[in-house]
Amino acid sequence: xxxxxxxxxxxxxxxxxxxxxxxxxxxxxxxxxxxxxxxxxxxxxxxxxxxxxxxxxxxxxxxxxxxxxxxxxxxxxxxxxxxxxxxxxxxxxxxxxxxxxxxxxxxxxxxxxxxxxxxxxxxxxxxxxxxxxxxxxxxxxxxxxxxxxxxxxxxxxxxxxxxxxxxxxxxxxxxxxxxxxxxxxxxxxxxxxxxxxxxxxxxxxxxxxxxxxxxxxxxxxxxxxxxxxxxxxxxxxxxxxxxxxxxxxxxxxxxxxxxxxxxxxxxxxxxxxxxx
Amino acid sequence: xxxxxxxxxxxxxxxxxxxxxxxxxxxxxxxxxxxxxxxxxxxxxxxxxxxxxxxxxxxxxxxxxxxxxxxxxxxxxxxxxxxxxxxxxxxxxxxxxxxxxxxxxxxxxxxxxxxxxxxxxxxxxxxxxxxxxxxxxxxxxxxxxxxxxxxxxxxxxxxxxxxxxxxxxxxxxxxxxxxxxxxxxxxxxxxxxxxxxxx
Numbered sequence: 001x002x003x004x005x006x007x008x009x010x011x012x013x014x015x016x017x018x019x020x021x022x023x024x025x026x027x028x029x030x031x032x033x034x035x036x037x038x039x040x041x042x043x044x045x046x047x048x049x050x051x052x053x054x055x056x057x058x059x060x061x062x063x064x065x066x067x068x069x070x071x072x073x074x075x076x077x078x079x080x081x082x083x084x085x086x087x088x089x090x091x092x093x094x095x096x097x098x099x100x101x102x103x104x105x106x107x108x109x110x111x112x113x114x115x116x117x118x119x120x121x122x123x124x125x126x127x128x129x130x131x132x133x134x135x136x137x138x139x140x141x142x143x144x145x146x147x148x149x150x151x152x153x154x155x156x157x158x159x160x161x162x163x164x165x166x167x168x169x170x171x172x173x174x175x176x177x178x179x180x181x182x183x184x185x186x187x188x189x190x191x192x193x194x195x196x197x198x199x200x201x202x203x204x205x206x207x208x209x210x211x212x213x214x215x216x217x218x219x220x221x222x223x224x225x226x227x228x229x230x231x232x233x234x235x236x237x238x239x240x241x242x243x244x245x246x247x248x249x250x251x252x253x254x255x256x257x258x259x260x261x262x263x264x265x266x267x268x269x270x271x272x273x274x275x276x
Numbered sequence: 277x278x279x280x281x282x283x284x285x286x287x288x289x290x291x292x293x294x295x296x297x298x299x300x301x302x303x304x305x306x307x308x309x310x311x312x313x314x315x316x317x318x319x320x321x322x323x324x325x326x327x328x329x330x331x332x333x334x335x336x337x338x339x340x341x342x343x344x345x346x347x348x349x350x351x352x353x354x355x356x357x358x359x360x361x362x363x364x365x366x367x368x369x370x371x372x373x374x375x376x377x378x379x380x381x382x383x384x385x386x387x388x389x390x391x392x393x394x395x396x397x398x399x400x401x402x403x404x405x406x407x408x409x410x411x412x413x414x415x416x417x418x419x420x421x422x423x424x425x426x427x428x429x430x431x432x433x434x435x436x437x438x439x440x441x442x443x444x445x446x447x448x449x450x451x452x453x454x455x456x457x458x459x460x461x462x463x464x465x466x467x468x469x470x471x472x473x474x475x
Contacts, residue, residue: 008401035370035398036380078381222351222367222379229352251351251364251379 013053014038020057025067027141028204029074031228037074044073068144075142076223079116080161081154083218084250085168088124090270092170095245096128099213105134106212108239110203110232111220112138115149119178120166121216122192127172131195137210139201146198152188154179159186203232208239215240219249226256233259237275246273277464281471284432284457290472291406292355292375293318294399296392296422298325298414300442302334305412306341307462309360311470314343318408318472319355321371321399323363323392325416334362351379363390370398386418396422405430408472410465411456412436414446424454434458434465 007015014037018030029037041053048069050056059066082088099105107125109118118138125131140146154162163175179186201209203220215236221229236246237259246263248271254260263273297304301324309320324334338360339346349361355375363369367379369390385391392411396419399407409426411419413436427433433456438444440461450456460468 033370033378033380034372035378035394035401036368036382038401039382039394076380076382078383219381222381226352251367253350253352256352 010038010042010053013057014041017041017053017057017060020061021067021070024061025064026205027071028202031204031225032223033225036076036223040073040076041070044070047073071142072144075113075140075145077113077142077145078219079113080158080165081116081120082162082165082169082171083117083120084270085165085170087218087247087250087270087272088120088169090267090272091121091247092124092128094266094272095214095247096124096130098243098245100128100130102213103133105130105214106210107134107136108210108212108215108217109136109138110201110215110217110236112140112145112149112198113142114145115152115198116154117216117218118149118196119152119188119192122196123166123171123178124169126192131192134195136196137201137212138196138198141200141202143200146200150193150198152190152193153185154188156181156184156186203235204228208235210239211241212239212244213241214245214247216247218247219252221252222249230257230259233257237262240275242275244275246275247271248273277458277460277468280458281468285471288432289406290318290408290432291403292371292399293320293408293410293469293472294371294396294426295320295322295410295412296324296396296414296419296446297322297412298388298392298416298418298443298446300413301325302337303442304436304462305338308466308469309338309342309344311466312342312344313473314345314358316344316358316473318357319375320344320360321349321355321363321369321377321395322360323369323390323395323419325388325390325392325414325418326365332365338362349377349379351377353377363395365390368394370394371402372398373402375402386416388416388418391422392419393422393425397425400426400429400431403429403431405432407431408434410434410436411446411450412462413441413443415443416446417449419446420449420453423450423456427454427456432457434460434468436465437461
């Protein structure tokens, strides 16, 4: 046999691992993009002391704790408060004035990770006088991330960068008004999270749970293959009310999606769209 | 170079070129890419470390000087021939099965995001011997492992001659990690890219 095999051993093992996880735990990573998933699984394999992905699969199948451990490697908790300040500036200028015309608001932060963007949005809503009439659904597939998000405690040494982001986004107050510093942590004002519901939700396997006015889902769909991206966009389209808003990550696009023509760009550069 | 090159190209189908560069990379790329014709038959995926804030102008600056199409790599873009792609600032860029690009925000590698290692290793997985990897000037270790992965997968590996590189750290590191197929000057890399066209 001299031909190149269709799939490398690693690719075969990866697919079998994802299938096992789906069958056993109902987490569906089968349509995540291959290259970054492979890097994360290989990293987890080494960190968890396994020689091969097959060995990792065996552990994950027989020890639920090993799956929880692997889940922390499979999801990417890279986020900041007011990440891409120009995105928040665009929301402030173009989205908030329209949202303020509704008597009550439902907002969905899909793939909220450890919550930095949730608190950023809550601050923005508060400054625009909309927080009290808003319900924010903050969803993620990683229970550990959701627990962190609920606490609203972030490392104090991130605050300098977050303050710069906040100011660049058009923040109206001193950023330190929103948190209390204790030891090495910044504890965010509880009132910000009062109307936030943190919940386990998967864009790969769950359905729409509410009609919303605005959905922010940033740097989540880059980890999805096209098929899964389409599923997620379908959920967003279904959830959004007539003329509802959708905000995506700075390099994400709906141009090549079947849902592309069903949204209009509001601020193209910042990936803010509106349902047609 | 031709005597060295002939056996390396013998029977090799080429699908794509990946280039990595860091300090001094803009000038180096502008030495090797301008002669490429608009109908160049391969996509060229480039990871260039640049200062924060400067990345956004790369495509624009290069488009003014090149005949091939230049664009920032977008998530799930399908690679097209005759096109130069730049990895966008703040994201790793991978090549997926079927020649589709994907972006991710995992931890930086060697302090770099985008990291050359990630783009090169993912492209090696997809293209194997049909990939050409080129590592140019730079002050960083990034790229050495990526180029080694291309070599291990049977791809053609090229390193800029450290004696000529504006900063020799990156080429030296690559040569130390795994002997590349060719160590060439920019002038030679420039004509190599043109020769590939007539493959």
